Amino acid sequence: MTGQTERLHGERAIRSIVIAGGGTAGWMAAAMLARRLEKQPVQITVIESSTIGTVGVGEATVPGIRDFFRELGVTEREVMAATKGTAKLGIEFVDWKRTGHSFFHPFGLYGMRSRGVAFHHYWQKLRSAGDPVELADYCLATVMAKHNLFMLPTDRPVHDLLFFDWAVHFDAGLFAQFLAARAVAGGVRRVDATITNVRINGETGLVDGVDTACGKAIDGDLFIDCTGFRSLLLGAALGSGYEDWSNLLPCDRAVAIPCERAGPLTPFTRSTAFAQGWQWRIPLQHRVGNGLVYASRHLSDDAAIDTLRSRLEGAPLAEPNLIRFRTGHRRDFWRGNCIGLGLAAGFMEPLESTSITLIQTGIEKLLALFPDRDFDPALASEYNRSTTLEYERIRDFLLLHYWANDRRGEPMWDQCRDTALPEALAHKLRLFRANGSLVRYEWESFHDPSWLSMYAGFDIAARSHDRAADYFSVQDLQSALARMRESIGKAVALAEPHDAFLRTYGVG
Numbered sequence: 001m002t003g004q005t006e007r008l009h010g011e012r013a014i015r016s017i018v019i020a021g022g023g024t025a026g027w028m029a030a031a032m033l034a035r036r037l038e039k040q041p042v043q044i045t046v047i048e049s050s051t052i053g054t055v056g057v058g059e060a061t062v063p064g065i066r067d068f069f070r071e072l073g074v075t076e077r078e079v080m081a082a083t084k085g086t087a088k089l090g091i092e093f094v095d096w097k098r099t100g101h102s103f104f105h106p107f108g109l110y111g112m113r114s115r116g117v118a119f120h121h122y123w124q125k126l127r128s129a130g131d132p133v134e135l136a137d138y139c140l141a142t143v144m145a146k147h148n149l150f151m152l153p154t155d156r157p158v159h160d161l162l163f164f165d166w167a168v169h170f171d172a173g174l175f176a177q178f179l180a181a182r183a184v185a186g187g188v189r190r191v192d193a194t195i196t197n198v199r200i201n202g203e204t205g206l207v208d209g210v211d212t213a214c215g216k217a218i219d220g221d222l223f224i225d226c227t228g229f230r231s232l233l234l235g236a237a238l239g240s241g242y243e244d245w246s247n248l249l250p251c252d253r254a255v256a257i258p259c260e261r262a263g264p265l266t267p268f269t270r271s272t273a274f275a276q277g278w279q280w281r282i283p284l285q286h287r288v289g290n291g292l293v294y295a296s297r298h299l300s301d302d303a304a305i306d307t308l309r310s311r312l313e314g315a316p317l318a319e320p321n322l323i324r325f326r327t328g329h330r331r332d333f334w335r336g337n338c339i340g341l342g343l344a345a346g347f348m349e350p351l352e353s354t355s356i357t358l359i360q361t362g363i364e365k366l367l368a369l370f371p372d373r374d375f376d377p378a379l380a381s382e383y384n385r386s387t388t389l390e391y392e393r394i395r396d397f398l399l400l401h402y403w404a405n406d407r408r409g410e411p412m413w414d415q416c417r418d419t420a421l422p423e424a425l426a427h428k429l430r431l432f433r434a435n436g437s438l439v440r441y442e443w444e445s446f447h448d449p450s451w452l453s454m455y456a457g458f459d460i461a462a463r464s465h466d467r468a469a470d471y472f473s474v475q476d477l478q479s480a481l482a483r484m485r486e487s488i489g490k491a492v493a494l495a496e497p498h499d500a501f502l503r504t505y506g507v508g
């Protein structure tokens with residue numbers, strides 16, 4: 001018996017879980033809990049309100065989502081076929097450094113290590129010697145993306161040059177339906193009702209149950225708040241305060257309009273900066289998801305809608321969906337017998353597609369720390385500690401995108417360059433600048449290659465490289481690195497145009 005199973009069988013075991021909200025967060029939680037608590041005497045109920053609806057965005061992911069699929073017992077192929085999904089090799093950042101400049105953040109590695117020295121030191125040594133080749137040219141994922149190509153990574157790459165990872169873009173509504181069907185088939189009870197009241201036990205401070213507009217009262221042992229920005233249980237009823245990061249990240253609004261696609265199906269998300277924010281482009285099989293993320297201090301909602309409309313590549317497929325948000329998170333993600341997931345827990349703009357991954361890791365952490373009805377505060381405390389770190393690490397990565405800009409003369413971007421950086425980020429930058437050292441903190445979602453892509457993309461250079469890289473002469477390195485580019489070229493030749501890949505794969 002695993003520890004989790006023992007706890008479930010114990011006298012004080014959780015017997016009923018109520019998930020409030022049926023958006024991406026609610027159904028991800030329901031589907032995964034139903035799967036992992038299969039054959040346990042636990043009733044899972046999802047309460048969703050068809051009169052309120054979901055946020056209706058959230059279509060780009062990071063590679064970790066594929067672990068979620070695997071844990072759920074579904075394949076990428078099944079998910080992509082059900083959600084009109086496409087493959088994602090990374091994000092193209094256009095005009096972020098300055099207008100006319102672009103770079104790519106790939107899900108893949110750069111070059112090959114040698115003699116224990118990371119590749120970027122060798123590249124840095126050549127750059128210092130005047131070699132013009134970009135770091136991007138040593139990454140298979142980036143080169144494929146540049147040519148609109150895709151293939152599945154090999155299971156056992158013979159060397160680092162062949163290693164890359166991938167994520168998916170999907171239709172959020174279809175994804176929720178896909179998960180709901182699995183959850184319901186796995187025994188989850190689905191209730192369409194609007195919650196009007198959250199009942200808190202005066203003695204214990206725990207949530208006893210919720211009341212709904214149709215007069216139904218639903219009680220439970222464990223509550224998962226997935227009610228979106230409303231945060232009905234965790235925020236409104238239990239009073240978990242909000243850690244507001246608006247002072248660090250300037251944007252507080254978004255407007256989304258899907259449109260018809262013009263041009264080839266790209267295997268990546270695009271993020272294009274403009275004077276008051278940035279625009280996302282997420283290619284799906286049947287449409288393109290577009291949105292502006294902007295600072296309301298610098299751009300009105302009407303102007304944002306007009307701007308987005310004027311930038312659509314094809315006919316709009318829906319009315320504008322305007323969304324206001326406050327960057328930050330609930331101080332306690334878990335309080336008593338209630339855990340917040342998704343927008344109910346916090347929100348950071350979708351610049352690196354991190355919200356769905358935070359839902360996923362939230363579910364994993366909850367399962368790892370799964371409580372019984374005594375709700376030992378140590379469990380909540382660990383969940384809150386690790387989740388706070390995870391949010392802060394992502395915030396810092398996003399912040400770097402804004403802070404490193406060179407868009408001079410635009411008030412929003414000028415202010416961003418002056419932002420005082422949190423110490424953990426400032427330390428990371430100091431280390432890199434000193435000699436190209438990379439540091440990875442606990443609960444950091446983005447690994448070394450992601451940071452390198454930002455440093456190279458924004459021209460943040462190290463003052464020197466690892467001296468161990470001097471083992472090789474410039475000439476030797478030039479030929480070795482040319483061979484690496486050749487190997488990448490050969491690998492790329494095996495990839496297909498993205499739309500052809502989707503057809504061959506059987507999802508398009």
Ligand SMILES: Cc1cc2nc3c(=O)[nH]c(=O)nc-3n(C[C@H](O)[C@H](O)[C@H](O)COP(=O)(O)OP(=O)(O)OC[C@H]3O[C@@H](n4cnc5c(N)ncnc54)[C@H](O)[C@@H]3O)c2cc1C
Nearest residue numbers: 021022023024025049055058060195228342343350355356
């Ligand atoms: C502009 C924008 C772009 C985004 N892009 C991305 C992206 O590319 N990648 C990514 O990973 N994430 C992205 N996200 C985040 C992503 O959309 C969310 O993390 C995800 O959709 C989860 O939302 P949710 O389920 O928490 O909330 P919602 O979708 O808002 O669902 C809330 C649910 O709660 C229910 N509910 C609310 N009140 C009540 C009530 N009183 N009674 C009963 N039910 C109720 C609703 O009916 C609904 O079912 C984006 C977010 C925004 C705002």
